[in-house]
Amino acid sequence: MTESKISSKGSDWGYAPAPESADHFKLKEQYGLFLGGKFVPAGSGKRFATINPANEKTLAQVADAGEKDVDRAVKAARLAYDKVWRKMSGRERGKYLYRIARIIQERARELAVVESMDGGKPIRESRDVDIPLAAAHFFYHAGWADKLGYAFPGKSVGPIGVAGQIIPWNFPLLMVAWKVAPALACGNTVVLKPAETTPLTALLFSEICQEAGLPDGVFNCITGAGSTGAALVRHPGLDKVAFTGSTDVGKAIQKSLAGKATKLTLELGGKAANIIFEDAAIDQAVEGIINGIFFNQGHVCCAGSRLLVQESVEEEVVEKLKARMEHLIVGDPLDKNTDIGAINSKAQCERIQDYLKVGQEEGAELFQTKCAVPDKGYWIRPSFFTKVAQSHRIVQEEIFGPVLAIQSFRTLNEALEKANNTPYGLSGGVWTDKGAKIFKVTRGIKAGVIWANTFNKFDPASPFGGYKESGYGREGGRHGLRPYVELS
Amino acid sequence: MSPSTVTLNKLNLQAHPVDEVGIRERVARLATRSIKKASKVEGLKLALSMVDLTTLEGADTPGKVRQLCTKAIHLHSGRKDLPMVAAVCVYPTMVRIARKALEGTPIQVAAVATAFPSGMNPLAVKLEDTRYAVAEGAHEIDMVISRGDFLRGDYGRVADEIVQVKEACGKAHLKVILETGELGTLDRVRLASDIAMQSGADFIKTSTGKIQPAATPEVVLVMLLAISDFYRKTGKKIGMKPAGGIANAKAALNLLIMVREVLGPAWLTPSLFRIGASKLPNDMLMQLEKERTGVYQGPDYYSND
């Protein structure tokens, strides 16, 4: 008998760079505000640069909207509401939304590449998640436009009026879709303010509205920083404000609207617990932890940023998590193999680094993967903390980055108590192979979206939104129509 | 106590639930890895070096086996930069012919045994089948588990057979075929993997190639995860062999990606990872030629065996 003569040395075979091409479209050097169906410069002539966080290069110059621009936008939206949109049948409104959905699909690759360049997210995600979901949101809501009576049985349904919508930088185009699709489907007109670090896909979306022939002023887009958003919220011409962003800003908006009849919905921060029981499918749970906290660099309000793992499997889970994390590729967002892209901005990168420091100062133990990161741009390696206490800031506060806090528990009740011991209530996760336990835990977690044996799944038909300080109102599904209709 | 009860008591069959949807999503995510240019060439060569080139037809002839062995050594005429495959896989009566044809090469001869593919024979016959193949010179034995016993829940008997076949193998390496297409669920694939590894398998193998579905990526992933857990608990590296239904070069590269990310580079070697195939190498060769020449290839330029 011959012994095996085959080499037993493992190969170091790996993946070569596989960049998505960005040569099939051209960004403009500068973009104006989208008011009343036309791109116009800011009244002040002011502009600001939007940069690629992966290489710190300027992508385009964008108009900086001031108070007067906001006023023009709201007036354009009001005019469109009074003269066109509120009078149009739901069926016709729906057809515009269908057109928009189709054009997003047609321009999908361009939108995905721009999204990754402007925001830093990996192309795999913008291509497979953000852009298809954005199109799906318009498709879904298009069909509601002429069926609203069935969504609210026993009521007569009408639009609210002009909606001011402010969206964050973590899912730029997807948030446009979440906000604009239900608003337009229900017969409202919109003034949208995208985040200052990621305005480009909202501006491309404005082009799409032109291409779709959407009546002038039904959708308006004003770019700018926080002050532009504040001016929008302050504007007396709004009937409705919808905001997605931090809890602090959400509270400030509620205060500033206190004396007005303006309706408000808020989708704010979170600090979700992802609970792993010993009887879970552990390997899939580990994958769920990865999706929970490292999806979109952890820039996700519903991220599973607190891992609660049952004591008996803690060692196994942590060991497997480490091994899995070492395979996460951090780097060029446009590379098709990149798992974790660039942190969205310098400010956010510094904020996360600060939390990494705070966590260690509080006595927690930091683990970071060994992967290489590029020299230019803003990067954080996938990270987690062990030996954390419920009182630590890294457990209590939303970090909004690829940083996980790991705690263990013994009993189901202890897990629930820890999961709910937070002012937030946006999302939660539970992993167990036992059906009855799933329902006990999903009922017990005080949060608006619960993922059982999965995490970070989204769908236009699925309502999304929080309990407690994670905000109020829902986006998506039949429930997501409620914030955009007047019932009588 | 019957031998099978003794064996059963030695097994440590912890529950390892598998979530089918989670597995599918992981497979889909792994499949988004983009393998281009140098990485693709290197990967395809690596995959070719891992192939168990197989012929398992009732109509196999000594001549066909010899041709297969020639192909195993020289995958494509005119290319000197290609590896030899890892092994050829034949029926026991063809082992001697293959050994002779492969003399002087490192290529291993694997024989299917234990009443392949059904396993529907008494244990004594299966053991005799094994001993015969080993005596004929097989370096490796690919056995099938008794699916009937397994599905009936008689895990002790399944394990006991593996233990005894392993004994009959002597120094020959044992690959245990689970025939996942007959097991029905991923949970059972996991359980069968655990039984096989604990009973002495050197490799676990998905399929005979006679039943569909065979080596689906989902099944491969579940088996790789089982191997990973076994290694974590015992320090023993068990090999993996997907076989059957691996249609093209892309699927082969996806297997390498899976092995790399689930088990790590240590498993990227023919001594721990094999791909059972008969037609697959030609598609990989066509891809390699396309990378070299820049021109898409046609099947008429590649020998079928």
Add this chain to the structure above:
Amino acid sequence: MSKNGLNGKSGRLDVRKTYKMLIGGAFVRSESGRALDVEAPGGKWLGHVCRASRKDFRNAVVAARKAAAGWASTTAYLKGQILYRAAEMMEGRSSSLCEVLQSVGHSSAAAKSEVSQSIDLLVYYAGWADKYLQIFGSVNPVSSPYFNFSVTEPMGVVAYVAGEKRPLLDLVSGIAPIVVSGNSVITLSTGRSAVAAMELGEVLATSDIPHGVINLLCGLREELVGQMSSHMDVNALVVQGGDEKEHAASREACALNLKRYFLKSQGSNCDEDPYRIMDTVEIKTTWHPVGG
């Protein structure tokens, strides 16, 4: 009843009632020891009611929070039965409820009508207990292999400020849609409507409603609304009446913990409105894979 409570024929002196608030199932006076005079519309002195303090409200929140989890997990069928039982108790005490309403100025017919409407409204909402979720929940057809459904869950502790126009009906029409979904509630009744609230408390205390689920306070609106809107362990505030200034201040204070805030309009056309149940519930959406 004669002027002095002296029964003309027997010469017996009436035993008067001390109006107490209902907190955690117990009848209590204000911990502050303060009381308010209640007068009939003509100026006739009717007696004292408690002037609840911020501490009374805090105690009520503690009681309501303690009761909330149990009430929330009570089956819908049982919640319906318990609310129906409360309606039965009201029916049994309808004459005394009528008397109280008459004492604060209702005509006999108006009192009778308001009591009947209040009872019927409670029966109406009792019937919603095991139905509203079927109307307002959903199974969502997501485009991936997941079972996805949305259910309502009670918010927890809700504060409710009742208007004064319909002393009994404004209270019941506020309480019913709040508690039917499993919230516990702390109500504030003001002015002379307080006596009707306290009378209702005696009915509820003898019903099967678990202690702490419904807590009835009375006092001064301007003194307590600010406490209700700013308390960090209250999940929602529903108010009837009040002026714009109060509403603005409440809405601002509610931002402290993002308490949900709703204005409840007054009027019989919106008493029966199952959509009001939706004001004080959250929507929870659950995903689970479908696999083998």
